[in-house]
Amino acid sequence: MLEKINERKFNFSSLRRSNILTPSIALIFLVVLLSFLSPHFLTVSNMLNVLRQVSIIAIVSVGMTYAILTGGIDLSVGSVVALSGVITTMLLKNYSVNMYLSILAGLTVGILCGVAVGSMISSKIKMPPFIAGLAMMAVVRGIALIITNGRPIYNLPEQFGFIGGGFLYRIPFPVIIMIVIYIIAFINLRFTKMGVSFYAIGGNEEAARVAGINIRRSTVFAYTISGLTAAVAGIVLASRVMVGQPIAGYFYELDAIAASVIGGARMGGGEANIWGTLIGALIMGILKNGLNLLNVSTYYQQVAIGIVIAGTISFNLLRKS
């Protein structure tokens, strides 16, 4: 038994990497449909526009996919988006700290939050991920509100605006950040021991333990990555709107979960595909953009988004069964 698992340990092809066919078809269908419905949809400028709008949720979704992959969930990401943005902008504005140091501080806060959630989940008491995230979500949001007194922080130095609003060879900078993060995540999940361990834990924790995977360390790592990506997203968001808002990021965790699951991640763990997650985030973003272009009223928008989420996932599940 032990040998068998050990053998499987580095057999990458055996990992249950989910198929991204269904979400890809859904995405293509949506793009084709919207191209017919609105002449403004399929233009270079609108596509770049969509990518930039999607980038923030897409970055948060990377971390969420890690959490879901290990069989958990990270509900604290929305609050971490707010806190990291607030910390970075406060240091920049109120304490005139160097921009790079401020950003580093914001990222560190995200990492610490992730470590805290991961530690609670993997400690001896084995707190359920849902509860650990819920607790962290409340604490982190509270801290963001306390340190700012509930008020947004504006009048930020102009150079800070590049991260969220700048361009590199006509491509919006947040989109570049997003792509880089996805490539790193892809390499990490596909080609490293660490990445394999996430799949293994989510698939069968006991088997993973027997195979010699350090469950505790891997779990903490997964949530640390989630905290870090949420912090990156928080800083990009703060830079994009040039304001640090303690109320930023509300419900981002739900969008990130939706993106991961539309992309084929299995709630319960052991199965996910990082490119699927990106496609999931794109589906949500393109849907919102398209409904906006078509000037559809709010009430209908909500219904449409719900139907697309349920529809895509149903197809995914149907195909598998």
Next chain:
Amino acid sequence: MKRLSLLLILVLSVVMIFSILMIGCKEEAVAEEEAVAEKEAVEEEAEEEVAPAEKFVIGFNPRALTSVFFITMTDAIQEEVKNYDGIEVEVLSTESQKDIEGQVKIVEDFIEKGVDMLAISINDPSSMIEPLKKANEKGIPIVILDSIYPLEGVEVLAYIGHDNTEGGKMMGEHVGELLNGEGKIAIIEGPPGVSVIQWRQQGFEESLVNYLGIEVVAQQPANADRGLAMDVMENMLEANPEIELVWAHIDNMAMGALTAIEGAGKLDDITICGYNGDEDVLAMIKEGKINATILQQPAEQAKMAVKIADMIRKGQADQVENINIIPIILVTSDNIDDY
């Protein structure tokens, strides 16, 4: 590893507690001073043995302490009570403006504690009728802030608020004149189903009846969120490049629209208007980047509430006006220097 994660939890909690203390210390110092002052005052009272006016406690419940509007109102009420000897204010608030049940609980708690006056701004009028009836039974006077909305079966001593329909009308009139009655405009909507937002829109539409040449070519919600408003504005610019003016129901959405329009290099072509009178929008009007906003005065609402508390305390409750409208002001580049 076990030790390491334990250590990390420990370090993290210390860091968090430390940072809260660091930032909170200012407030604590103030609170301590107040406590000391209070103690002294009590001692003095005891020494003089003169019975001054009894303590009068206002139970204040703003809609949520996550919006600048209500934070300003709360700060103002806490400042203002200091000018009246013996009036105190207790502040309890829900975390979100959508938390209807939470507000019911807060009001019930205030009634249970036996505050001398309730000052609340309501999240959802219909669900507040029952709890407020209880306040009526206990004889606790009710002051409603920031909305003038009749509550059936509840005896409200005073309503304090802005006339949002009037504000919408003022903005509509301004837009009509600005465009000489002709042009394509976009509206960025506030959260759906919120009455003050609906009144603003209603007033705006009433004014536009006089300017039939003005066409609303896009109308999309952005939930009072700056980032979302930016996305919505970008999408509107893609779909309707001919937009000449955009009106946002709430100022921070006007700020989001501004960032989007600046990013698209269309600031010279598109006029931006807001509503609320937030600091940053006023600064942008000064810079000439935003055209106009409707200035509300949450601090004035708070002062009025304290004044009413003082009147109740002095037994002049019968002289309190039932409806108190706090003026709103159209701020443009013409009068920006006054604010």
